[in-house]
Amino acid sequence: MRMSRYFLPVLKEDPAEAAIVSHRLMLRAGMIKQSSAGIYSWLPMGYKVLRKIEDIVHEEQAKAGHMPMLMPTIQSADLWRESGRYDDYGEEMLRIKDRHDRDMLFTPTAEELITDIFRSHVSSYKDLPLTLYQIQWKFRDERRPRFGVMRGREFYMKDGYNFDLTKEDALHAYNRHLVSYLRTYERMGLQAIPMRADSGPIGGDDTHEFLVLAETGESEVFYDSAVTDLTFGDREIDFDDVAQCQSIMEEFTTKYARTDETHDEALFNEVPEERRRTARGIEVGQIFYFGTKYSDAMNAKVQGPDGKPVAVHMGSHGIGVSRLLGAIIEASHDDKGIIWPEGVTPYHVGIVNLKQGDEEADTACESLYKEFTAAGLEPLYDDRKERAGGKFATMDLIGLPWRITVGPRGLKNGVVELTSRKTGESTEMTPAEAVARVKDIYAGA
RNA sequence: CGGGCUAUAGCGCAGCUUGGUAGCGCGUUCGUCUGGGGGACGAGAGGUCGCAGGUUCGAAUCCUGCUAGCCCGACCA
Incomplete structure (x- = not known):
């Protein structure tokens, strides 16, 4: 992309409406524009990152054997009456009427609809296990939307649902999701810690939230510092291997890590004092096992091996895709702007002329x-007729991890500069070396 | 939903107390000079002062009502 042709309305000053750093930087970097409280338009730069994050989620879901699909944002109230949640959900659900005066709603989540699809088409245990998911816009009419996309009313979420014959199978699905989520977040350059959580209106006993540690997080969290030493890395996973998924789940959830909702002071005090940490966290995902809550209410049964109907065991899992942009920025920025992790950066490298x-x-x-493009990388070339200072400031603000600076002074000696956004370190090298270097960096990611 | 605050040019703000028909910085357009971390000079464009009503010869300014947005708290991907 050439910047002279890009729609990138950056702001030099901080907009008054934004109180936290990720919101400020997203507005300043021309990523989003507020349309009304908690509802945003995604401008090209923001949309680019949103899609990058979405792609990672899809790729990791595919590895775990889960199937993507898409359900409507507007749903009939009838299904929600069947589960009892039409009344339970309260003011957070945006209710609307169609021209025939029928009760409709803008989906805040999709357990009912997916269960309806399931019961219409699946009748045998032989079709299990089954995990379906979508990445779709949701709407929750928050009392007080704030913090930009971190707590919008409209938000983009991956929501998945597993259907299994037995509780054991469903718990494997739970573990499988936990494992795949660990890798998903790590690819985005985030450390998201699974913490025992509270189930809220979705219901169920087993649930973990994934939290990214950040000063501006909305939840208070308590954890054993040993959990932050755990990394997922490149390990080979067989998602059908029950024992492997189970052991990874245990590895990442045995040490103390809880949100204030489930915090247990006595248990926390068993953690060696020097490892006890209290911090704030941003919730970027959650997984649930809720058994037969919806299958009972909505009569979602399959025939078991003995020919008798069995209510399926279910779980659901969510990743806040749009919220992740905010979370990543909260976790990775400095006073000049955003610092994108390589996995989600909107463009791989900036070229400053x-x-x-x-x-x-x-x-x-x-x-x-041309060389970057030919190598399958996306460069952002600042070809505007601006002064050097302005170009650097813009590059720093939008936060591409690598920048190549090209000027007459360097070219006289046959070199350009490759600069890391994160460390600020610059190295002179020939253009060919710079291309090779950047290709190398992304080949590993 | 309770409490607080704000609304004037694309963005950040002043003007309101004491009513007289709107201003500054940034951005933007054109020109000249500049050219390795937001440069200088000159000339422009851009605003029904959130909306509706009222007081007044006259309202951004005073009064009433409404709407929208932000912040703090109780709730949530």
Whole structure:
């Protein structure tokens, strides 16, 4: 992408409406524009990152054997009456009427609809296990939306649902999700710690929330510092291997890590004092096992091996895709702007031409641009007729992890500069070396 | 939903107390000079002062009502 052609309305000053850093930076970096309270338009730069995050979620879901699909945002109230949640959900559910005066709603989650689809088409235990998911817009009419996309009313969420014959099978599905989520967040450059949580209106006994530690987090969290030493890494996973998923689940959930909802002071005090931590966290996902709550209420049964009907065991799992943008920025920024982790960066590398119009500089930039594109990477080339300072400030603000600076001074010696956004370190090298270096960095990611 | 605050140009703000027909910085357009961390000079464009009503010869300014947004608390991907 050439910046001269890009729609990137960056702001030099902080908008008054934004109180926390991720919101401020998303507005300043031209990623989002508020449309009304808790509802945002996603401008090209924001949309680009949103899709990157979405892609990672899809890829990791596919690895775990889960099937993507898409359900409508507007649903009939009837199904929700069947589960009893039409009354339980309260003011957070946006209720609307169609022209025939029928009660409709904007989906806050989709257990009812997926259960209805399931019961219409699945009747044998032989079709189990089954896990379906979607990434779709949700609406919850929050009393007080705030913090930009971190707590919007409209938000983009991955929501998945598993159907299993027995509790044991459903708990494997639970573990499988926990494992796949660990890798999903890690790929985004985040450490998201699974913490024992409270189930809320979805119901059920077993549930973990994934929290990213950040000062601006809405939840208070208590944990054993040993959990932050755990990393998922590149390990090979067989998602059908019950024992493997179980052991990874135990590895990541045995040490004390709870939100204030489930915090147990006595248990916490068993953690060695030097490892006890109290912090704040941003919830970026949650997994549930809720047994037959919905299958009983909505008569979702399959025939078991003995020919008798059995209510299926279910669980649901969510990742707050749009919230993740805020969470990642909260966890990765400095006073100049965003610092995107390589896994989610909107563009892989920025090219700054210090003297637009200088024949040599222009040619060098064009050739870098072509080489990156040919290598399957996406460069963002600042080809505007701006001064160096302005170009650097913009690059720092939007936070691409790597920047190549091209100017007449360096080209005289045959070199350009490769700069890390994170460390600020610059290294001079030939353009060919810079291309190889950047290709190398992303080949590993 | 309780408490507090705000609404004037794309963004950040002043003007309101004491009514006289709107201003500053940034951004933006054009020109000249500049050119390795938001440069200088000159010339422009851009506003039904959130909406509705009232007081007044006259309202951004005073009064009433409404709407929207933000912050703090109780609730949530």
